[in-house]
Amino acid sequence: MQLFKDQILKVSNSLTGEKEVFKTVKEGYVGMYVCGPTVYSNVHLGNCRTFMSFDMIFRYLKHLGYKVRYVRNITDAGHLENDADEGEDKIAKKAKLEQLEPMEVVQRYTVDFHETLKAFNLQPPSIEPTATGHIIEQIEIIKEILAKGFAYEVNGSVYFDIIKFSESNTYGKLSGRKLEDMIANTRDLAAQDEKRNPQDFALWKKAEPQHIMRWPSPWGDGFPGWHLECTAMSTKYLGETFDIHGGGMDLKFPHHECEIAQAEASSGHSPVNYWLHANMLTLNGKKMSKSTDNNIYPDEIFSGDNRILSKPFAPSVVRFFMMQAHYTSILDLGNDALLASEKGYYRLMDALKTLEKIEPSESSSFDVANWQKACYDAMNDDFNTPVLIAHLFDAVKRINLIKEGQETISKADKKVLQDSVNTFVFDILGLVDQDNNDNNATTINGVINLLIDLRNNARANKDFATSDKIRDELLTLGVQLKDGKEGTTFSLN
Numbered sequence: 001m002q003l004f005k006d007q008i009l010k011v012s013n014s015l016t017g018e019k020e021v022f023k024t025v026k027e028g029y030v031g032m033y034v035c036g037p038t039v040y041s042n043v044h045l046g047n048c049r050t051f052m053s054f055d056m057i058f059r060y061l062k063h064l065g066y067k068v069r070y071v072r073n074i075t076d077a078g079h080l081e082n083d084a085d086e087g088e089d090k091i092a093k094k095a096k097l098e099q100l101e102p103m104e105v106v107q108r109y110t111v112d113f114h115e116t117l118k119a120f121n122l123q124p125p126s127i128e129p130t131a132t133g134h135i136i137e138q139i140e141i142i143k144e145i146l147a148k149g150f151a152y153e154v155n156g157s158v159y160f161d162i163i164k165f166s167e168s169n170t171y172g173k174l175s176g177r178k179l180e181d182m183i184a185n186t187r188d189l190a191a192q193d194e195k196r197n198p199q200d201f202a203l204w205k206k207a208e209p210q211h212i213m214r215w216p217s218p219w220g221d222g223f224p225g226w227h228l229e230c231t232a233m234s235t236k237y238l239g240e241t242f243d244i245h246g247g248g249m250d251l252k253f254p255h256h257e258c259e260i261a262q263a264e265a266s267s268g269h270s271p272v273n274y275w276l277h278a279n280m281l282t283l284n285g286k287k288m289s290k291s292t293d294n295n296i297y298p299d300e301i302f303s304g305d306n307r308i309l310s311k312p313f314a315p316s317v318v319r320f321f322m323m324q325a326h327y328t329s330i331l332d333l334g335n336d337a338l339l340a341s342e343k344g345y346y347r348l349m350d351a352l353k354t355l356e357k358i359e360p361s362e363s364s365s366f367d368v369a370n371w372q373k374a375c376y377d378a379m380n381d382d383f384n385t386p387v388l389i390a391h392l393f394d395a396v397k398r399i400n401l402i403k404e405g406q407e408t409i410s411k412a413d414k415k416v417l418q419d420s421v422n423t424f425v426f427d428i429l430g431l432v433d434q435d436n437n438d439n440n441a442t443t444i445n446g447v448i449n450l451l452i453d454l455r456n457n458a459r460a461n462k463d464f465a466t467s468d469k470i471r472d473e474l475l476t477l478g479v480q481l482k483d484g485k486e487g488t489t490f491s492l493n
């Protein structure tokens with residue numbers, strides 16, 4: 001269904017600072033690019049919030065009937081420790097520390113990233129390209145920018161020329177910075193710096209002999225600058241101008257500003273119509289930081305193995321907590337807030353089960369169509385999930401009143417209410433009924449134990465054909481049986 005024809009979606013565009021009606025480049029299609037992780041460490045909870053916000057946006061756009069191509073990259077080279085093109089490559093540094101190949105580091109933390117996002121029930125993007133898989137495309141863009149005169153080569157490195165670019169374009173328009181102020185606020189160039197101006201940024205860096213991640217290029221062996229990969233991959237998969245570019249607020253400057261400059265310099269037009277930025281997550285009122293120990297990883301929340309929270313919290317409860325704030329607001333995580341979200345989450349899940357069982361009446365005592373419209377209005381207002389959740393709790397209240405006989409609902413309205421609540425809760429907010437999951441796990445364990453009993457009986461009767469069949473078939477399903485002194489146990493692969 002092409003709901004987008006009736007639902008007028010507005011989004012907060014960081015480029016204009018306005019809430020604007022969302023209009024796609026091509027009717028019915030959305031191209032969305034979100035800056036993915038640099039895979040040199042376990043994924044940070046704050047990053048999970050950003051990706052969860054864009055997952056909700058991805059889900060809502062699809063619900064509206066758009067065909068969405070969602071590209072989220074993996075940065076596996078080129079991201080230096082310091083935004084000013086200095087320091088070591090983050091992945092190469094970790095590889096040296098752990099005595100691994102850089103690609104082992106990349107693989108390890110890409111797997112962690114995927115597993116964590118899966119636990120939070122994020123849907124995979126349509127394309128997940130890597131920086132190292134697009135070196136050729138990046139070199140092509142550098143050639144283009146050089147040919148247009150917006151970059152210069154020095155000693156095997158290529159830098160973007162901000163001063164030249166600013167003669168015909170505006171650098172700083174996304175972050176609201178003025179080039180004159182930037183110039184006034186920077187100290188003089190260090191003597192060894194090759195840049196003509198401190199605001200210039202690297203498109204290609206010459207690899208020193210000890211640098212392991214290197215590729216041949218027209219300027220010698222080197223590696224691409226961090227900002228370039230996103231321009232190369234978004235252009236390749238979404239075109240020179242696409243609909244949505246997202247990322248964390250902290251990427252606005254310099255990363256996204258540089259992406260705009262690179263695209264405008266190479267293609268001659270603005271790359272993105274709507275820039276969306278997700279805000280940060282704090283912990284107990286303070287910025288999360290590994291160095292001050294004010295930090296928690298998703299795994300530690302799920303297992304309860306941490307010094308910050310009083311108990312473990314299920315991934316869906318954490319997701320529900322995140323959805324209770326607007327994606328552009330700062331959100332503070334703490335024990336009390338999670339406890340409150342957990343209570344709300346179970347109230348919501350209980351109401352869904354109650355709704356299934358309630359008997360409809362001749363007529364409804366409240367306006368379900370109007371309630372449904374309010375839910376869409378909330379989502380159309382820049383994906384306002386906290387307002388949507390308030391409406392869902394209004395429905396929870398009604399459902400409980402119907403159960404108590406104080407309100408009524410007709411058969412047709414019951415269906416509308418059920419369908420809408422399920423759509424908003426599971427398809428759009430991306431929540432999972434944790435109880436159902438736990439019940440499924442209990443059922444599976446019971447079935448496997450039953451099969452173990454049957455196999456033991458078969459073995460006692462010397463019917464080895466049957467006992468081997470049970471063992472082998474379970475193994476193909478990923479269930480490994482282990483016979484020990486204490487009897488037979490199993491593990492799930």
Ligand SMILES: [Zn+2]
Binds near residue numbers: 034035036230255
């Ligand atoms: Zn990026």
